Amino acid sequence: MKPNTSHIPFNLPYIHPDLPSFIKDVASSHNFFRNQGPFYQKIKQQLSQWIKHTNIFPTPSCTNALEIAAMVLDIKPGDEIILPSYTFSSTANAFVLRGAVLRFADVLPHFPSLDPLSVKQQITIRTKALVWVHYGGQATATKEILEICKKHNIVLIEDAAQAIGAYHNDTSLGTLGDLSAISFHETKNLGCAQGGALIVNNPIFLEKAMHHLQCGTNRHDFMGGKTSAYTWVNKGSNGILAEPLCAILSFHLEYLDEVNNRRRKLWHTYYQHLSPLADKNIQTGIADSGGNGHIFYLLFSNRKIRDQYKNKLIDKGIQTTTHYEPLHKSPFFSISQGRVVLPQTEKFGDGLLRLPLHHYLKDNEQMYLIEEIMRLSQSIN
Ligand SMILES: Cc1ncc(COP(=O)(O)O)c(C=O)c1O
Incomplete structure (x- = not known):
């Protein structure tokens, strides 16, 4: 809803x-x-x-x-x-x-x-x-x-x-x-x-x-x-x-535990609902009880599909963000140091999308977000 x-x-x-x-x-x-x-x-x-x-x-x-x-x-x-x-x-x-x-x-x-x-x-x-x-x-x-x-x-x-x-x-x-x-x-x-x-x-x-x-x-x-x-x-x-x-x-x-516990809970809710998307070639991060719930991401098979999700979610009022552009492909490094090939790094650079995750994200907002992603997964591939 x-x-x-x-x-x-x-x-x-x-x-x-x-x-x-x-x-x-x-x-x-x-x-x-x-x-x-x-x-x-x-x-x-x-x-x-x-x-x-x-x-x-x-x-x-x-x-x-x-x-x-x-x-x-x-x-x-x-x-x-x-x-x-x-x-x-x-x-x-x-x-x-x-x-x-x-x-x-x-x-x-x-x-x-x-x-x-x-x-x-x-x-x-x-x-x-x-x-x-x-x-x-x-x-x-x-x-x-x-x-x-x-x-x-x-x-x-x-x-x-x-x-x-x-x-x-x-x-x-x-x-x-x-x-x-x-x-x-x-x-x-x-x-x-x-x-x-x-x-x-x-x-x-x-x-x-x-x-x-x-x-x-x-x-x-x-x-x-x-x-x-x-x-x-x-x-x-x-x-x-x-x-x-x-x-x-x-x-x-003084509030570190409270903040991290809230984030961990949000992280696990995402994981529970979105990890089945692996069937559609969309990966999530790995569950880790020691993590601090800093980032929850989806990994798409390429940049084009990732950006389609990002744009469609923005239309629904949901702000997501990509993360690092690999340093070995950056203008500063690649011009001065030449070509390096790192296939896994490039995969994450092209496909990773971070979902909203912060102390103020409400449960109903998160459920809405999850529903919208599941809906998109029916139409984008
Ligand atoms: C992996 C990593 N190292 C270092 C930094 C730099 O941190 P700061 O902004 O506190 O200088 C960042 C910033 O986000 C980061 O992601």
């Missing part, structure tokens, strides 16, 4: 109803403007319940966290990085900015995250790190990826941009790699308009990371009373999330 709304948006950023009064209460304090003030510290504590340690640093974005990770590894021109092509430009830029050579690995046939067999084919003596993107907040082929990194002594970086609050078995995503980056951008399950975090799981990188995050200085030693002044000790950037955004993020993090 058509819901009482003319438009179902693809996404609406989460805003807790008490946020405005909370901001009003805290904004008049000078602490609200302090660098690494009380809310910055509080986020570290809040996230440590999930990460199980406090080596987690709120950053201005996930992009920034990835760039700091590349600095921590001291990536130099000619170093090779293995990564998926089915990802956002930030995953690659962090390393390209330091002169790295990108070695794109293909994704799995049934899910757009790294295929361990393809990863193995990209390893050379110059391989410095593997960047593992948790598409839609789900980790796949986990055992194999961890084994490859261990066996070949490759540093593992998790691009957990979409994975806040997601698990693999009982382990939080973001704690599997040496370094990890998460996003609190408005498009993610929960956030502060724009923000991120760098997680340093491997203690050998901790001190360097703190220098790079603080403009290349040893400010943390000064703050901890270990030196009387701080000075320039390494290269660096400003990787500190501003305190007003920390305040918003800290307030929202």
Whole structure:
């Protein structure tokens, strides 16, 4: 049945109803403007319940966290990085900015995250790190990826941009790699308009990371009373999330379970009703109890059919969206680096369509959407 709304948006950023009064209460304090003030510290504590340690640093974005990770590894021109092509430009830029050579690995046939067999084919003596993107907040082929990194002594970086609050078995995503980056951008399950975090799981990188995050200085030693002044000790950037955004993020993090549970429920309803479309050559993602319900997608057999669905759904007031255009086919990469063929990645680039999934999507809107998709599947093929 058509819901009482003319438009179902693809996404609406989460805003807790008490946020405005909370901001009003805290904004008049000078602490609200302090660098690494009380809310910055509080986020570290809040996230440590999930990460199980406090080596987690709120950053201005996930992009920034990835760039700091590349600095921590001291990536130099000619170093090779293995990564998926089915990802956002930030995953690659962090390393390209330091002169790295990108070695794109293909994704799995049934899910757009790294295929361990393809990863193995990209390893050379110059391989410095593997960047593992948790598409839609789900980790796949986990055992194999961890084994490859261990066996070949490759540093593992998790691009957990979409994975806040997601698990693999009982382990939080973001704690599997040496370094990890998460996003609190408005498009993610929960956030502060724009923000991120760098997680340093491997203690050998901790001190360097703190220098790079603080403009290349040893400010943390000064703050901890270990030196009387701080000075320039390494290269660096400003990787500190501003305190007003920390305040918003800290307030929202209290509702992480509630937000993720609602999304998981919506995800499973989609899955239950739409996975039978496999009979019509329309695939869905894979069910995963540890996922955080970030993305629900349909995978069509080609771009033309995918776009037909997208346009027909817009006519019904339903906004859907495609996702990544593979980086290896992008103007920037293909002009400078030549031709790479990644069949599975191209399949997802051509066929994937994301359905509305956000905290404010009502049950009746979702059912309407599902009915419209089922109806379209009778006429488009
Ligand atoms: C896989 C991936 N990595 C990194 C980013 C960058 O995140 P941010 O917008 O927080 O910089 C995104 C953005 O959506 C992403 O999808």
